Amino acid sequence: MTIVTPPKKKLRVATTSLAGCFGCHMSLLDIDERLVELLQYIEFDASPLTDLKTPGPCDLGLVEGGLCNAENVHVLRHMRARCRILVALGACAITGGLPAQRNHLDIRDCLQTVYLTGVGVNRGFIPNDPELPLPLDKVHPLHDVVKVDYFLPGCPPPAEAIWQLLTDLVAGRTPQLGHGLIHYD
Amino acid sequence: MNTLEKAENTTGLRRVAIEPVSRVEGHGKVTLLLDDENRVHQVRLHIVEFRGFERFIQGRPYWEVPVMVQRLCGICPVSHHLAAAKALDAVVGAHRLTRTAEKVRRLMHYGQILQSHALHFYHLSSPDLLFGFDADPAQRNVVGVLQAHPDLAKQGILLRKFGQEVIRVTAGKRVHGTGAIPGGVNKAVTEGERDALRADLPDVLRWAEQGVTLVADLHARNHVVYDRFGTVRSNILSLVGRDGALDLYDGVLRARDADGTIIVDGVEAAAYSDLIRENVRSWSYMKFPYLQSLGAEHGWYKVGPLARLQNCDVIPTPRAEAARQAFRERVGGAIVHAPLAFHWARLIELLHAAEVIEGLLDDPDILGTALTTTGPRRTSGVGIIEAPRGTLIHHYEVDAQDLVTQCNLIVSTTHNNQAMNEAIREVAREYFDGRAVTEGLLNHIEVAIRAYDPCLSCATHALGKMPLVVELYDARGELIDRRVRDAEHLP
Numbered sequence: 001m002t003i004v005t006p007p008k009k010k011l012r013v014a015t016t017s018l019a020g021c022f023g024c025h026m027s028l029l030d031i032d033e034r035l036v037e038l039l040q041y042i043e044f045d046a047s048p049l050t051d052l053k054t055p056g057p058c059d060l061g062l063v064e065g066g067l068c069n070a071e072n073v074h075v076l077r078h079m080r081a082r083c084r085i086l087v088a089l090g091a092c093a094i095t096g097g098l099p100a101q102r103n104h105l106d107i108r109d110c111l112q113t114v115y116l117t118g119v120g121v122n123r124g125f126i127p128n129d130p131e132l133p134l135p136l137d138k139v140h141p142l143h144d145v146v147k148v149d150y151f152l153p154g155c156p157p158p159a160e161a162i163w164q165l166l167t168d169l170v171a172g173r174t175p176q177l178g179h180g181l182i183h184y185d
Numbered sequence: 186m187n188t189l190e191k192a193e194n195t196t197g198l199r200r201v202a203i204e205p206v207s208r209v210e211g212h213g214k215v216t217l218l219l220d221d222e223n224r225v226h227q228v229r230l231h232i233v234e235f236r237g238f239e240r241f242i243q244g245r246p247y248w249e250v251p252v253m254v255q256r257l258c259g260i261c262p263v264s265h266h267l268a269a270a271k272a273l274d275a276v277v278g279a280h281r282l283t284r285t286a287e288k289v290r291r292l293m294h295y296g297q298i299l300q301s302h303a304l305h306f307y308h309l310s311s312p313d314l315l316f317g318f319d320a321d322p323a324q325r326n327v328v329g330v331l332q333a334h335p336d337l338a339k340q341g342i343l344l345r346k347f348g349q350e351v352i353r354v355t356a357g358k359r360v361h362g363t364g365a366i367p368g369g370v371n372k373a374v375t376e377g378e379r380d381a382l383r384a385d386l387p388d389v390l391r392w393a394e395q396g397v398t399l400v401a402d403l404h405a406r407n408h409v410v411y412d413r414f415g416t417v418r419s420n421i422l423s424l425v426g427r428d429g430a431l432d433l434y435d436g437v438l439r440a441r442d443a444d445g446t447i448i449v450d451g452v453e454a455a456a457y458s459d460l461i462r463e464n465v466r467s468w469s470y471m472k473f474p475y476l477q478s479l480g481a482e483h484g485w486y487k488v489g490p491l492a493r494l495q496n497c498d499v500i501p502t503p504r505a506e507a508a509r510q511a512f513r514e515r516v517g518g519a520i521v522h523a524p525l526a527f528h529w530a531r532l533i534e535l536l537h538a539a540e541v542i543e544g545l546l547d548d549p550d551i552l553g554t555a556l557t558t559t560g561p562r563r564t565s566g567v568g569i570i571e572a573p574r575g576t577l578i579h580h581y582e583v584d585a586q587d588l589v590t591q592c593n594l595i596v597s598t599t600h601n602n603q604a605m606n607e608a609i610r611e612v613a614r615e616y617f618d619g620r621a622v623t624e625g626l627l628n629h630i631e632v633a634i635r636a637y638d639p640c641l642s643c644a645t646h647a648l649g650k651m652p653l654v655v656e657l658y659d660a661r662g663e664l665i666d667r668r669v670r671d672a673e674h675l676p
Contacts, residue, residue: 019236022210023259023360029308030359032346033339039328049308051207051322051628069234071212098256102237110240115465118239119580119593121472122462122481129468131216131231156259156360185361 010040011170013062014055015047015089016079018072019099019139020065022048023156024090028062030159038163041170055082060169064089064156066096067140071133080146085169088148089162091155091184093141098155100139150175153184189610192218192226203627206230206634208309208326210260211598211641215609215630223620225613230606230634232471232641242592247273247583250592251365254579257596258640260304262361263297263352264572264597268579271435271568273367275455276583278560285553286369291434292545293355293364294570298433299389299538300348301573302490302531305638306396307341310528313632314403319625337399340392344535347382347389351542354378369557376552383546390504390543393536397508400529404515413615415524415608415633418443419485420476421492422600424571429498431537433571439496440476440486445520448476454569457578461595471602474595485603487522488575489637490530495520502544505537524608524636531638572597574638598639608633 017025025048031038046055055061061083067073080086091097102110116124142148152165161181168175192198195218204214212234218227238257242250251269255262267290274282282290312325315334324333331338349359354374356362364370404411422440426432429439438452438460452460463472464481475484486492495513500506512521512529545551567580575597582591612633616626 017212019234021256021259021262023256023262026259026304026360029304029345030349033342035342036331036335036339039331044326044328048205048207048210050326050328051631053205053207068236071233098253099236101241101253105237105240110237113240113243114237115472118463119591120458120462120474120595122464124465125467127465127467127470129231131214131229131233131468132470133233135235155256159359185358 010043011059012045012057013042013047013060014045014058014079014083015049015062016055016064016075017048018063018065018076018093018142019068020090020092020097022064024062024064024093025049027090027154027156027159028162031163032159034163038166042166055079058083059085061086062089063087063093063142066092066099066142067136067145068099069133069135073136073145076142076146085149086142086146087150087152087165088142089152090157091153092139094143094151094153096139096141103138152177153182155185158183189225189228189613190606195227197221198226201622201627203630206631206641208312208631209635209639209641210258211639213634213639213641215634217613217617217622217630219617219622223617223622225617228606228610228613228630229468230602230609232469232602234641235470239592239594242581242589245589246587247276247581247589248367248587250581250589251367252361252363254594255361257594259360260640261297261301261572261574263293263356264570264577265579266356266362266365267294267434268568268570268572268577269581270365270367271454271570272566272579272581273583274568275566276563276581277368278562279368279558280560281558282369283553283555283558284550285373285555286557288545288548288550289355289370289373290365292374292542292551293352294434295538295541295545296348296351296355298348298573299535299542300345300352301638302535302538303341303344303348305573306400306528306531306535307338307344310635310638311337311341313628313635314400314525314528318629318632319623322624322628325628340395344389344392344396347385348538350385351382354382366557368559371556373553373556374551379546379551382542386539386543386546389539390536393532393539394504396532397529397536400532401511404526404529411525412521412523415612415636416522417604417607417611418522419487419604419607420448420479421496421520422476422486422488423493423496423576424569425497426501431493431497431500433493433534433538435570438569438576441496441520443520443522445495445518449478454567454578455565457567457569457580457595458593461578463595463599469602471599473602474600475603486600487604487637488597488600489527490534490573491521491524491527492575493571494530494533500533500537502537502540504540505533508533508536524633527636527638572640574598574640575600596640598637598641601637601639605634605637605639608637
């Protein structure tokens with residue numbers, strides 16, 4: 001057991017997924033029944049797991065996914081402003097990840113492939129409603145836009161690594177990932 | 186009746202947004218346009234993200250594809266992994282996999298069904314059903330369930346864990362593994378792995394049965410709400426086994442109309458593009474599929490557990506089949522269209538997945554050594570699988586240099602696009618018109634969306650346009666200027 005001291009005040013944690021796949025959130029849940037123990041030490045603010053839509057002041061922010069549109073940038077800046085410690089969680093947050101495979105492509109070509117000439121598309125056109133956020137021409141990692149305090153690699157980071165990071169932070173230690181916890185697949 | 190898809194005149198209407206839709210996977214938002222008396226004029230579920238998989242897969246070697254495309258979704262990566270592998274089986278000429286490969290893949294897939302269904306019910310949706318749609322949002326989450334119903338929440342956590350462990354054993358990793366390859370699998374199951382999974386099965390089966398009972402009881406206690414909430418009639422579509430039984434890994438496409446009459450049956454995967462067409466709307470990156478034979482207006486349909494359970498003739502495992510019969514007998518065999526019945530169907534499938542896993546773990550073929558097969562190369566492959574959320578279609582064209590030249594994906598959530606939009610409009614009609622908009626009322630909209638278990642990351646694989654729109658609002662929120670530049674005039 002890594003956590004020994006009883007909590008005085010729970011760490012308040014916000015999480016979000018930007019241009020990611022939620023796999024990092026799944027890896028967080030892959031701590032399995034230790035979630036019950038973790039909840040003695042942390043409480044969730046805004047997160048896809050709760051119905052709080054925007055974060056209040058938080059101790060920790062976990063951000064999955066890179067930046068692919070203006071809304072991602074807005075959400076990230078808001079997270080940075082509200083979180084004392086910000087963690088780039090997983091490959092996409094750190095490098096842009098697989099979605100950054102589009103970075104060498106021409107956007108008009110992509111649009112036409114999907115909405116105009118794709119298999120089975122009937123009378124295609126390109127969606128253009130103002131409710132749809134402005135895409136960026138390239139997918140960016142988080143640290144292109146805000147200061148990031150910790151980078152946790154992996155696609156997704158293993159549950160053990162997330163557990164180690166959280167329990168170290170709860171205990172007031174600088175996170176140290178031991179053997180086998182840092183990998184990139 | 187007002188369709189609520191598009192307000193006749195937006196002047197003077199107030200925009201209310203649910204952003205982001207929470208306790209679902211991926212990025213979506215709902216916008217409502219209301220007048221001064223809180224009457225609803227327009228309701229839309231927007232899919233607001235784009236990623237571009239269909240385009241950037243082009244030019245990649247085909248053998249990379251099952252590992253790349255599973256990154257569409259971290260909740261159901263196995264579904265994309267296997268749909269791609271199935272499509273590429275055809276490309277490498279593997280018309281019939283080895284028994285070991287087929288059964289290891291099935292084990293992986295039913296592990297995926299089990300963990301995804303558990304996640305969706307226990308972690309994401311159960312707070313609405315246990316606490317009420319307009320309960321305190323601070324309680325309305327899995328932590329609230331852990332506090333109020335600790336045993337139930339722990340069962341959910343352990344059910345999900347079991348499914349994830351089945352995936353880890355067969356794919357190497359819980360999320361984004363590498364088990365399936367074109368033509369087969371890259372590892373079988375060891376006796377030690379099998380025995381470890383077997384040890385958990387009695388608990389898993391018991392909890393799965395308790396889950397079915399819980400949802401059936403919720404329906405019985407609140408049947409007026411559960412049968413009516415967000416209900417919209419539509420066609421239904423799914424794979425069924427060649428014998429008509431429920432099969433989530435392989436089969437042929439069958440569709441029924443809203444009354445249950447079979448419209449099409451026995452459609453092979455490769456013929457999917459004759460069956461389904463897709464429309465585009467300006468306000469969502471998610472397309473709107475429909476059955477071509479019926480046209481866009483009448484041809485849209487539902488997919489997923491509720492469709493599958495009513496489309497198949499039988500479930501080939503005893504406990505889930507008994508549960509299916511109870512489900513169907515309650516309404517005299519009529520087709521149920523109520524979104525909240527998805528939860529019931531989903532938990533029956535969770536039980537079925539546990540039974541299938543039990544059977545596969547008893548089968549010595551999963552320990553075999555013949556892992557792959559090949560045959561004459563082909564240039565085209567279509568793989569269809571029933572993902573946790575519904576029918577998932579992957580289609581690839583591959584050239585003589587082994588590079589992908591074309592990729593088309595129709596993901597489960599996309600099939601339900603029209604149905605989800607119609608469901609939230611129905612909720613808006615019934616609950617909103619004229620009432621003051623509160624957080625609890627807005628959550629009603631999300632409850633209807635959640636019932637479909639949308640995977641909005643999956644649905645945003647397509648690369649959208651750059652809607653170069655700048656809007657200027659005055660202090661009262663009224664639009665005073667708007668500039669639009671469309672994609673054709675990009676610099």
